[in-house]
Amino acid sequence: MELLDGYSGDSMAYEIVFAHGIWQVLARGKNFIPHNIGVYGATESGKTTLDKQFTTKGEIRELGLLDRTHHDKTHLLSKERKLPSATKKHIKSEGLERTIVSSDIGGHVQYHSMWLRDMIKRKVTTVVIVVDHRHLIDSENLANQTALGYLVRALSTKTIPKGLTLRQRLRAKKYAPKRIILLANKADEWLDEDGYDLWDKGFIARHSIFDVFREDMYALHEVHIPVYIDAISARYGWNVENAVLQGMKI
Numbered sequence: 564m565e566l567l568d569g570y571s572g573d574s575m576a577y578e579i580v581f582a583h584g585i586w587q588v589l590a591r592g593k594n595f596i597p598h599n600i601g602v603y604g605a606t607e608s609g610k611t612t613l614d615k616q617f618t619t620k621g622e623i624r625e626l627g628l629l630d631r632t633h634h635d636k637t638h639l640l641s642k643e644r645k646l647p648s649a650t651k652k653h654i655k656s657e658g659l660e661r662t663i664v665s666s667d668i669g670g671h672v673q674y675h676s677m678w679l680r681d682m683i684k685r686k687v688t689t690v691v692i693v694v695d696h697r698h699l700i701d702s703e704n705l706a707n708q709t710a711l712g713y714l715v716r717a718l719s720t721k722t723i724p725k726g727l728t729l730r731q732r733l734r735a736k737k738y739a740p741k742r743i744i745l746l747a748n749k750a751d752e753w754l755d756e757d758g759y760d761l762w763d764k765g766f767i768a769r770h771s772i773f774d775v776f777r778e779d780m781y782a783l784h785e786v787h788i789p790v791y792i793d794a795i796s797a798r799y800g801w802n803v804e805n806a807v808l809q810g811m812k813i
């Protein structure tokens with residue numbers, strides 16, 4: 564049957580299928596464009612465990628004292644530390660997928676300025692901050708708040724860390740990540756049934772684990788950086804890829 568001048572129904576259907584195929588290849592191709600993400604947080608919050616989970620899915624062995632992440636000085640007399648190289652990982656969940664590029668930096672206080680250097684050098688667009696529940700166990704343990712507070716102050720005041728080239732310093736003045744994803748890790752330890760109900764309904768941000776971070780989250784909104792909040796268990800691979808992929812949508 565002739566539908567339009569020179570077009571048979573068959574050839575039109577063929578072209579639609581062909582165009583759809585190309586569209587699908589292009590759409591899927593976008594998922595393989597590398598996104599620079601930066602993963603930061605206090606020591607022992609679970610950043611290396613998360614890095615391992617991104618790399619090879621499944622239960623990650625318990626990491627001990629010798630597994631804490633440390634960085635050598637650039638040379639003997641220097642105060643500066645060598646940044647580790649970033650690696651590519653492909654993450655997928657519920658029809659979403661992305662290729663992310665991240666490095667694993669330690670959380671001890673002496674490494675905090677490396678977070679900024681890493682962010683600016685690699686032009687990180689998504690900052691993932693990993694916290695855990697230590698402040699719920701001991702309200703005097705402020706390590707999570709110190710880590711988030713450091714980043715929030717640095718981003719609000721456009722702090723320029725040492726160890727950047729002139730070009731990177733100029734870039735640093737305009738730099739801001741597009742979004743922050745705040746992940747409360749070790750959910751297998753602190754998320755009870757009521758907490759799970761909150762999470763299931765999409766209201767995990769109301770959980771008391773996030774209360775100590777609220778002022779800092781509002782400060783980020785003031786400088787127009789949106790914050791996505793979620794709970795994960797990096798060790799057991801619960802909600803890890805989904806949380807990051809959902810966070811990357813804001």
Ligand SMILES: Nc1nc2c(ncn2[C@@H]2O[C@H](COP(=O)(O)OP(=O)(O)OP(=O)(O)O)[C@@H](O)[C@H]2O)c(=O)[nH]1
Pocket residue numbers: 604605606607608609610611612613624625626627630631632633668669670671748749750751752795796797798799
């Ligand atoms: N229960 C539980 N433990 C976890 C989870 N994620 C990490 N851990 C444990 O938390 C401890 C710290 O994990 P790491 O991944 O080494 O922490 P880190 O943030 O890399 O620490 P630094 O390298 O010092 O910055 C280890 O004993 C991990 O096994 C989790 O989801 N659940």
Ligand SMILES: [Mg+2]
Pocket residue numbers: 610611612630631632667668669670
């Ligand atoms: Mg580590």
